[in-house]
Amino acid sequence: MKTIFITGASSGIGQALAIEYAKRYQQTGVSIGIVARRSEHLQFLATQLMQQHQAKCYVYACDVRDAKALANAAQDFMQQAGTPNIVIANAGVSRGTLTEYLEDIAAFQAVMDINVMGMVHTFQPFITSMKQARKTGAQAQLVGVASVAGVRGLPGSGAYSASKAAAMTYLESLRSEMQHHDIAVTTVAPGYIRTPMTDINTYSMPFLMEVEVFARKFADAVEKQTRYTVIPWQMGVVARLMRFIPPVLWDRLTRNAPHKSRIEQPE
Numbered sequence: 001m002k003t004i005f006i007t008g009a010s011s012g013i014g015q016a017l018a019i020e021y022a023k024r025y026q027q028t029g030v031s032i033g034i035v036a037r038r039s040e041h042l043q044f045l046a047t048q049l050m051q052q053h054q055a056k057c058y059v060y061a062c063d064v065r066d067a068k069a070l071a072n073a074a075q076d077f078m079q080q081a082g083t084p085n086i087v088i089a090n091a092g093v094s095r096g097t098l099t100e101y102l103e104d105i106a107a108f109q110a111v112m113d114i115n116v117m118g119m120v121h122t123f124q125p126f127i128t129s130m131k132q133a134r135k136t137g138a139q140a141q142l143v144g145v146a147s148v149a150g151v152r153g154l155p156g157s158g159a160y161s162a163s164k165a166a167a168m169t170y171l172e173s174l175r176s177e178m179q180h181h182d183i184a185v186t187t188v189a190p191g192y193i194r195t196p197m198t199d200i201n202t203y204s205m206p207f208l209m210e211v212e213v214f215a216r217k218f219a220d221a222v223e224k225q226t227r228y229t230v231i232p233w234q235m236g237v238v239a240r241l242m243r244f245i246p247p248v249l250w251d252r253l254t255r256n257a258p259h260k261s262r263i264e265q266p267e
């Protein structure tokens with residue numbers, strides 16, 4: 001029996017992961033906790049997971065910026081389903097932002113709070129119980145969803161790139177700390193995946209991957225307890241090359257790069 005907790009499950013990657021895990025562990029049984037703000041989307045998914053894959057499903061409609069709400073959700077989930085084997089901090093937002101606009105400060109704040117603090121709020125309430133569970137030999141793994149956009153600063157995406165760079169560095173610290181407790185930490189950096197987040201992009205997206213294919217590869221990487229992976233692998237090659245580009249060349253390459261348009265209303 002697997003027990004899995006996923007944030008950002010009301011659409012895109014999180015939803016596809018919930019379906020992938022329900023299918024993957026249908027024979028042996030799976031309990032899945034799903035989190036997002038849009039409760040009707042979560043309820044719809046829960047019904048699908050229960051009816052089509054016999055998964056046990058627990059729905060938590062909350063905002064990952066709310067540490068207390070996530071602590072309550074985690075408490076309830078552990079009481080009902082037990083300590084999770086896998087916790088996936090996937091909830092995230094992407095907003096075009098430009099520092100010169102006063103009104104974009106709220107968007108910067110929201111992106112940093114959701115993409116970075118939301119991840120901390122998701123993992124924190126589970127760690128003590130996972131440490132105990134690990135002593136009895138149970139699988140215990142924390143998985144964070146970062147982005148190739150966090151490898152270098154992309155123009156027009158200052159908030160998003162900074163948040164994903166912070167998420168990657170945070171996950172690296174966490175991985176090092178969790179070694180003492182034998183809890184695995186996996187960083188998944190997606191390239192371009194077809195979801196509502198990318199559906200609004202008007203520019204070309206190299207190596208765009210279907211979300212169901214991505215979810216399968218994601219679950220495979222988690223199963224292998226990979227420390228860091230970029231999916232699709234082609235974007236992994238691009239990300240490696242990006243790291244070595246000197247700042248002067250990076251500035252030239254990105255000067256006229258297409259980017260997400262600004263959205264005036266914050267989250």
Ligand SMILES: NC(=O)c1ccc[n+]([C@@H]2O[C@H](COP(=O)([O-])OP(=O)(O)OC[C@H]3O[C@@H](n4cnc5c(N)ncnc54)[C@H](OP(=O)(O)O)[C@@H]3O)[C@@H](O)[C@H]2O)c1
Pocket residue numbers: 007008009010011012013014035036037038039041062063064065090091092093094114145146147148189190191192193194195196197198
């Ligand atoms: N798609 C890509 O190409 C791509 C590439 C790199 C990284 N990523 C990352 O992958 C993750 C999932 O993105 P996606 O493509 O699946 O986008 P998506 O379809 O827009 O899904 C985002 C999910 O996050 C949830 N969420 C957003 N803000 C939240 C909040 N404050 N509290 C709780 N849940 C919140 C949303 O649910 P509600 O709105 O219902 O709350 C939704 O379920 C994100 O972290 C994103 O940065 C995606």
